[in-house]
Amino acid sequence: MTEPKQAATRLVAELRQQGIDDGVVLAAMARVAREDFVPESERSSAYVNQPLPIGEGQTISQPYIVALMTHAAGVARGDRVLEIGTGSGYQTAILAEIGCVVYSIEIRPELARCAAALLDRPEWHIHLRTGDGHAGWPSAAPFQAILITAAPKSLPPVLAEQLRAGGSIVAPLGEADAVQRLVVHKKQADGSLKRTDLGGVRFVPMVSD
Ligand code: SAH
Secondary structure (H helix, E strand, C coil), X not given: CCCHHHHHHHHHHHHHXXXXXXXXXXXXXXXXXXXXXXXXXXXXXXXXXXXXXXECCXXXXXXXXXXXXXXXXXCCCCCEEEEXXXXXXXXXXXXXXXXXXXXXXXXXXXXXXXXHHHCCCCCCEEEEEECCHHHCCHHHCCEEEEEECCECCCCCHHHXXXXXXXXXXXXXXXXXXXXXXXXEEEECCCCCEEEXXXXXXXXXXXXXX
């Protein structure tokens, strides 16, 4: 059997070949064991570059998409970051491994409970909440970056309000059961949002309570 460390290093080499050249993101992805965040039945595929089921009809994102979104968020050590859709907790762990202070919200209590157990490490600064992420986390705002890892039809305005000027929201936008667009909105000094489209993606829908 291949050692996890070797497998993660191979996955990172594959991401590099796919055009991810952010050394900080790749180093974090090489250090975090994705196998910890997938169900036992999927463990043999943990370092394959594909999404995997995590139960309740939800998925852990494809590593390439995690790398792309983390890079697009433009985060650095010490930044306060909001994530909507904790899911498995893998994306949360990558942000925490970079050194971000992560606030993450998950609407499904069982997934939130599993992720909380996996994310409880002294070296990571992570705050978790169970509930509907549409309202964001006002008491911790403003954030340097916001990552939405489930797809809303359009950008929730409340979340944009919780973003610091110069910061970015990265989110898949569009209808459920369709190809969505992965979009970055960067907040300008005047409060307006500058939009960049990173391409087509497929995420589970962002649902409401
Ligand atoms: N970042 C996760 C992605 C999980 S899939 C990972 O890499 O594992 C998206 C998650 O968003 C699911 O767990 C789903 O339950 C959650 N979700 C959907 N709508 C939500 C909402 N309104 N608020 C918070 N979480 C939501």
